Amino acid sequence: MIELPYVLRHENICRLEGNRLLIGDRRVFPFEKRFEVCANVQEVARSLQAMVTQGGGPLEVALQTMILVTNQMQQGLLGHGFETLTDAAKLLIAARPTNTTMHRALSHLLAAVQPKQADLEELASALKQEVSSMLDGYDQLYHQMGRLGSSLIADRSVILTTCFAEHTFLLSLAYAKESGKEVRVLANETRPYLQGSRLTAVSLEEMDIEVNVITDGMGATFMEAGKVDAYMTAVDLLCMDGTVVNKVGTLANAIAARYASVPYYAFSISPDPSKQGRADVTMEMRPPQEVKRCMGSATTLDSIKALYPAFDSIPAQLVTALVTPKGILKPEEIQRNFS
Structure with missing residues (x-):
């Protein structure tokens, strides 16, 4: 069975823990297995600019950040409007402007959940489900392309x-x-x-x-x-x-x-x-x-x-x-x- 190395496992790219997003800090790997702890989208954007993760990492970080934002919206820590999500996406996109895969993924995510914007609970549920589906889809593509590349x-x-x-x-x-x-x-x-x-x-x-x-x-x-x-x-x-x-x-x-x-x-x-x-x-x-x-x-x-x-x-x-x-x-x- 083919297994991905440490830095490419989902939980080591980034993971949500309560009201925080932990991003695997690739700047210090392999000498340290450290995580940058971000409490909001602004801190995530700064981490992306600071190259805490690079390459395909920002894509997964951005998707998980959108879940963090919806969680904070549900807790009343952020505004309930759909514009809160769109503003978060814009901030993440601006952090790495050449990474248009992240830009397109976030645009797809927003378009998929926009019909649910009238109800915050439905919006949050739809967004989490869509992020999970997108990540599963990327995993399948990675293996498909890996077989082709071989x-x-x-x-x-x-x-x-x-x-x-x-x-x-x-x-x-x-x-x-x-x-x-x-x-x-x-x-x-x-x-x-x-x-x-x-x-x-x-x-x-x-x-x-x-x-x-x-x-x-x-x-x-x-x-x-x-x-x-x-x-x-x-x-x-x-x-x-x-x-x-x-x-x-x-x-x-x-x-x-x-x-x-x-x-x-x-x-x-x-x-x-x-x-x-x-x-x-x-x-x-x-x-x-x-x-x-x-x-x-x-x-x-x-x-x-x-x-x-x-x-x-x-x-x-x-x-x-x-x-x-x-x-x-x-x-x-x-x-x-x-x-």
């Missing part, structure tokens, strides 16, 4: 990845291993938060999949030397024209992969229908001081300036194929399959 992995493959590609990538490796394939992963550190070395590598070790940590600039060297069979990443945002938006550093490896004739496969649950291409995407710029520190230690002088674009835009022509719930698609097939 078909792209040959026996004795070496896979390069960037950042923490979460459920779909890890499940692809797990299903490949289950079928008898040997696989090894090169995980780049992913500065400045080191998601690759702290989350990806640790999760793979937990799953008994061989992994080597490399620095962010080493991927091209291994690809050019013929020591990488495929490059695989998550997708933070997929445009309708096949443009991929993912953690900064993804573009450099995608360019190197094309040069070295290494296929690049990206995992996406769905494109954002409001984003036709790169020009429609709000690219998040993180505070520059984050680049000047790593795991709490300064990496340069305070007087030195820095820049931190959080995401890369990867042109469709650099993407070999996208693993989606509708199959393994070429970038030019996204529009037709998701319209």
Whole structure:
């Protein structure tokens, strides 16, 4: 039986305890298994901005936060109007503007429960039921895409990845291993938060999949030397024209992969229908001081300036194929399959 590693289990991504939401603090994992405790939506939004959780984490956090808000509405701690929910959603969305999967999930949730807004008890019940249904649906998609992804992995493959590609990538490796394939992963550190070395590598070790940590600039060297069979990443945002938006550093490896004739496969649950291409995407710029520190230690002088674009835009022509719930698609097939 395939089991998810610690950081991807629902209760460790986030969980409700009374009038608080506990968010697994990925900034300190694996050295600490700590939870950020949030008592309201404002504190949750600040935690998302502070990168307490990243990647797919904000999606689940946002959905659970909406339950927290309805609970507080029932207790008279917040206003009873539907606008209280919509205001909460807006605050969460603004916390990570490039994460449009979270935006679309919250929009879907609000649309699903809006007919119940006249009765607070019905609204709260409908919202909790819808959140549960959505999370179950995502779990099914993760395994479905994991099986598809495993078909792209040959026996004795070496896979390069960037950042923490979460459920779909890890499940692809797990299903490949289950079928008898040997696989090894090169995980780049992913500065400045080191998601690759702290989350990806640790999760793979937990799953008994061989992994080597490399620095962010080493991927091209291994690809050019013929020591990488495929490059695989998550997708933070997929445009309708096949443009991929993912953690900064993804573009450099995608360019190197094309040069070295290494296929690049990206995992996406769905494109954002409001984003036709790169020009429609709000690219998040993180505070520059984050680049000047790593795991709490300064990496340069305070007087030195820095820049931190959080995401890369990867042109469709650099993407070999996208693993989606509708199959393994070429970038030019996204529009037709998701319209």
